[in-house]
Amino acid sequence: GGSAAACTAYLLNLFDFSQTAPQPEPEVRVREEIHSLTVEERTLFTQTYRQAWDAPNSELKQMADDFLTNFSRGLHNNGAFLPWHRGYLLQVENLLRGFNPNVTIPYWDWSLYPQINQDPIWGSGPGQFSGDGGEGRCVTDDGPFGSGSGFALTNGACLQRRLGGGSAATEAEVDNLL
Numbered sequence: 267g268g269s270a271a272a273c274t275a276y277l278l279n280l281f282d283f284s285q286t287a288p289q290p291e292p293e294v295r296v297r298e299e300i301h302s303l304t305v306e307e308r309t310l311f312t313q314t315y316r317q318a319w320d321a322p323n324s325e326l327k328q329m330a331d332d333f334l335t336n337f338s339r340g341l342h343n344n345g346a347f348l349p350w351h352r353g354y355l356l357q358v359e360n361l362l363r364g365f366n367p368n369v370t371i372p373y374w375d376w377s378l379y380p381q382i383n384q385d386p387i388w389g390s391g392p393g394q395f396s397g398d399g400g401e402g403r404c405v406t407d408d409g410p411f412g413s414g415s416g417f418a419l420t421n422g423a424c425l426q427r428r429l430g431g432g433s434a435a436t437e438a439e440v441d442n443l444l
Contacts, residue, residue: 295359295370296370297370297371297372297373298370298372298373299372299373299374299375299378300372300373300374300375300387301375301378301386301387303372303393304393305392305393306393307393308372308387308393308394308395309392309393310366310368310369311362311369311371311372312395312410312411313410314362314365314366314369315362315410316410316415316417317365317366318361318362318364318365319417321365325361326358326361326362327420329354329357329358329361330419330420331420333354334420355371358371359371374387376434376435377434377436377437379434380433380434380436381431381432381433382429382430382432382433382434383398383429383430383431383432388429389407389409390407390408390409390412390414391409394409394410395409395410395411396409396410396411396412396415396417396425396427397409397412397427398427398428398429399425399426399427399428399429402424402426403426403427403428404424404425404426405424405425405426405427406424411425412425413425
């Protein structure tokens with residue numbers, strides 16, 4: 267378990283606000299909707315991610331471990347979540363760009379495929395992000411994140427998914443919540 271104080275300390279340590287803000291890079295980054303990327307662009311993203319993940323002393327793996335450690339300490343359950351999430355994604359993207367400067371993290375427009383398990387990004391084919399979990403929810407295909415490709419979490423376990431037939435929120439549901 268943890269406390270709000272532990273979560274706050276983690277966030278402040280993660281983002282050292284005492285330092286002078288880094289100067290912006292001269293190029294403009296464009297994050298595109300994942301379905302608008304070509305098969306080659308999605309493949310480049312997953313290959314770059316795997317290259318960073320599989321690197322010796324992987325910083326990406328360390329970031330994932332830090333996230334898991336602090337998830338139960340209220341990371342998702344407080345007002346700091348949105349800025350933390352934005353900063354976390356920026357750190358991941360910067361790390362990936364160290365391996366390939368042409369990579370940015372795509373975003374996912376859930377309204378394009380409201381039945382999540384119907385989305386064509388799931389599968390083991392070119393430009394896909396591995397499929398649904400099978401027995402024990404393990405993704406066992408040979409897509410980029412399936413255990414058939416050699417992918418494993420930092421604890422050696424398989425990536426687990428259960429996409430199911432659930433739907434993403436509709437625009438009307440989001441508007442109602444807001």
